[in-house]
Amino acid sequence: MSGYDDRDGKIWMDGQLVEWRDANVHILTHALHYASSVFEGERLYDGKIFLSRKHSERLLKSGELMDMPIPYTVDEIEAAKQAVVEANGLTNAYVRVVAWRGAGEDMGVSSARNPVRMAVAAWAWGDYYGDAKMQGAKLDIAKWKRPSPETIPTAAKAAGLYMICTMSKHAAEAKGCSDALFMDYRGYVAEATGANVFFVKDGEVHTPLPDAILNGLTRQTVIGMLKDRGITVHERHIMPEELEGFEQCWLTGSAAEVTPVGQIGEHTFEVGALTREIAESYEKLVRS
Numbered sequence: 150m151s152g153y154d155d156r157d158g159k160i161w162m163d164g165q166l167v168e169w170r171d172a173n174v175h176i177l178t179h180a181l182h183y184a185s186s187v188f189e190g191e192r193l194y195d196g197k198i199f200l201s202r203k204h205s206e207r208l209l210k211s212g213e214l215m216d217m218p219i220p221y222t223v224d225e226i227e228a229a230k231q232a233v234v235e236a237n238g239l240t241n242a243y244v245r246v247v248a249w250r251g252a253g254e255d256m257g258v259s260s261a262r263n264p265v266r267m268a269v270a271a272w273a274w275g276d277y278y279g280d281a282k283m284q285g286a287k288l289d290i291a292k293w294k295r296p297s298p299e300t301i302p303t304a305a306k307a308a309g310l311y312m313i314c315t316m317s318k319h320a321a322e323a324k325g326c327s328d329a330l331f332m333d334y335r336g337y338v339a340e341a342t343g344a345n346v347f348f349v350k351d352g353e354v355h356t357p358l359p360d361a362i363l364n365g366l367t368r369q370t371v372i373g374m375l376k377d378r379g380i381t382v383h384e385r386h387i388m389p390e391e392l393e394g395f396e397q398c399w400l401t402g403s404a405a406e407v408t409p410v411g412q413i414g415e416h417t418f419e420v421g422a423l424t425r426e427i428a429e430s431y432e433k434l435v436r437s
């Protein structure tokens with residue numbers, strides 16, 4: 150299988166479509182050294198990107214939060230995504246938009262004189278958790294904690310927040326798990342390495358308050374779906390000791406969609422009726 154840098158197709162970069170293999174940056178790119186990068190992960194379903202504008206708005210917000218204003222408007226980002234989808238003839242795909250501090254006059258920590266650049270790539274991508282999608286994913290518990298919003302802007306979808314995700318996912322995979330669940334700096338249940346988490350008990354749903362985690366667009370969509378069904382949703386601080394008492398669990402994310410969870414550490418969950426119903430309804434919603 151060829152690498153992601155070695156494919157046919159077009160990538161949008163700083164205002165124009167370039168050949169996939171030519172979408173490169175210089176080694177002295179600020180982002181590569183100091184994580185000055187924000188991004189979005191989106192899915193195209195039957196020719197339409199689900200919640201496309203909301204993703205573009207969040208990208209701009211992430212740029213602001215990370216003190217790297219992105220020199221494009223929502224409409225311009227939307228047009229760039231559209232151009233990539235069309236140029237690559239895609240109808241169902243994953244869309245990655247990334248904005249970063251490029252190379253420039255600064256090579257220290259300060260980067261104000263370096264341009265903020267942007268690129269959009271898209272490719273066909275199946276289920277994020279593979280077979281786990283229907284059987285229930287197995288999750289490890291990460292040894293790292295999601296940081297305080299006083300440590301880093303936790304509402305940003307920024308590269309710097311993902312290093313502990315990568316390390317935790319490596320550790321999880323080495324144990325035969327598909328992903329890892331984080332606690333936050335206070336010890337509350339937080340999120341997975343690229344997805345939010347939901348639990349079911351006695352017909353009601355519980356999910357962590359998004360006060361130190363990404364308030365995922367899929368999370369918000371699924372909360373709306375549950376409320377429309379008259380199901381009570383508790384957005385609250387959840388202690389790890391509570392995992393034992395939950396009956397069902399699922400993850401949400403643009404890449405993960407709605408993925409049932411069968412196990413977290415020692416705790417097991419059934420892939421129950423509500424989990425299946427929400428996963429199936431989400432699949433219909435994104436294509437409606």
Ligand SMILES: Cc1ncc(COP(=O)(O)O)c(C=O)c1O
Pocket residue numbers: 190306340341342343344345363364365366367368401402403404
């Ligand atoms: C750490 C983290 N939490 C949650 C999510 C879910 O966010 P969304 O549903 O907006 O994709 C993601 C995925 O982007 C993520 O990376």
